[in-house]
Amino acid sequence: MKIKDLEYYQQLIKDQNFSKVAQHFGVSQPTITMAIQRLEQDFNTTFFVRDHVHRELHVTATGQQFANHVDLILNEVQIAKKEIDRANSTKIRFGLPPIIGNYYFPPLTPRLMRHQLMPDLETYEHGSKELLKMLQHGDLDMALLGSLSPLKEARLKAQELARFPFQVIVGANHPLAKQSTVDFASLRNEQFIIPDTEFFHDQAFKQMCRRAHFRPHILYRTADIHVIKAMVSENLGITFLTSLAVGNGDNLKQLALSGPDQPIFHLSVAMRETEELTPRKQELWDLLTNNH
Numbered sequence: 001m002k003i004k005d006l007e008y009y010q011q012l013i014k015d016q017n018f019s020k021v022a023q024h025f026g027v028s029q030p031t032i033t034m035a036i037q038r039l040e041q042d043f044n045t046t047f048f049v050r051d052h053v054h055r056e057l058h059v060t061a062t063g064q065q066f067a068n069h070v071d072l073i074l075n076e077v078q079i080a081k082k083e084i085d086r087a088n089s090t091k092i093r094f095g096l097p098p099i100i101g102n103y104y105f106p107p108l109t110p111r112l113m114r115h116q117l118m119p120d121l122e123t124y125e126h127g128s129k130e131l132l133k134m135l136q137h138g139d140l141d142m143a144l145l146g147s148l149s150p151l152k153e154a155r156l157k158a159q160e161l162a163r164f165p166f167q168v169i170v171g172a173n174h175p176l177a178k179q180s181t182v183d184f185a186s187l188r189n190e191q192f193i194i195p196d197t198e199f200f201h202d203q204a205f206k207q208m209c210r211r212a213h214f215r216p217h218i219l220y221r222t223a224d225i226h227v228i229k230a231m232v233s234e235n236l237g238i239t240f241l242t243s244l245a246v247g248n249g250d251n252l253k254q255l256a257l258s259g260p261d262q263p264i265f266h267l268s269v270a271m272r273e274t275e276e277l278t279p280r281k282q283e284l285w286d287l288l289t290n291n292h
Contacts, residue, residue, distance in 0.1 A: 001042060003077060005035040006070050012036065012048070013067045016057045039066075076274075079138030083275060086141070092281055094121045095131035095143025099199070099225055099245045100267060104162070105144065108288070117284055127198030127223070135270060141281060142271045144288075146200050146242075148207075151268040158270040159289050164244040166204050166263045168255040171235040177253035184257055188214035191237040196223045204263040205240045 011021045022029040047063030128146040151158040170176045195201040219237045233251040242265035269288045
């Protein structure tokens with residue numbers, strides 16, 4: 001089985017047209033036809049059926065099943081290429097979500113500096129959802145990630161480092177600041193200032209709103225947690241954040257959520273199971289996992 005045949009197959013699933021696939025790869029149409037025939041012979045089945053009357057190409061049930069595997073195979077091939085290309089690199093492509101990067105990671109840096117690891121880090125800052133995709137696609141070597149449940153993803157090795165509750169955050173002079181706990185359902189008339197949708201906060205926030213049976217009034221969204229906290233401290237609205245993001249120096253009041261089954265922010269370090277760690281990457285993994 002040839003990798004190129006699988007690439008032709010994957011494109012044919014998308015285009016549903018032999019001529020378009022041939023044009024896409026700059027080859028003749030018979031080249032594509034022969035590649036598909038080889039695959040069908042290898043698996044003793046028919047992946048595509050041509051409707052000559054309507055000039056259409058239909059994917060069979062086995063063809064679609066095989067397509068699912070082809071996507072996984074070609075993705076693993078691309079990851080293997082990336083891992084091999086970087087096998088001798090001294091740099092570590094490291095994913096760091098904004099909240100984790102601003103509030104959890106800084107206390108770790110002195111230890112990493114003592115081990116001379118900081119100069120080796122090439123940090124990439126995105127929300128945990130995007131970093132998880134980058135890690136799965138081989139664009140990162142390792143990442144700190146947030147999630148709403150213990151991180152269990154296929155082909156990833158992950159270790160949980162910490163857990164933090166989600167809380168309602170208000171300004172120190174806000175009327176709600178007199179409370180220590182709050183029922184989320186009582187916030188239906190409040191204006192919220194919340195993180196962008198690429199944060200897991202958005203998923204937890206929507207979960208709470210559904211449970212409380214109300215559509216929230218969202219005043220502003222941003223990826224900058226400092227802006228959110230500054231606006232909340234001025235009583236322009238309230239927010240919903242993990243306790244990790246709020247420090248003693250902020251002019252804010254943290255309110256615990258009342259009731260059972262409240263969402264938890266799980267913080268983990270993750271890498272691909274196929275990644276062969278260099279000594280420096282192994283040292284970073286050990287320092288992160290032994291710190292908690």
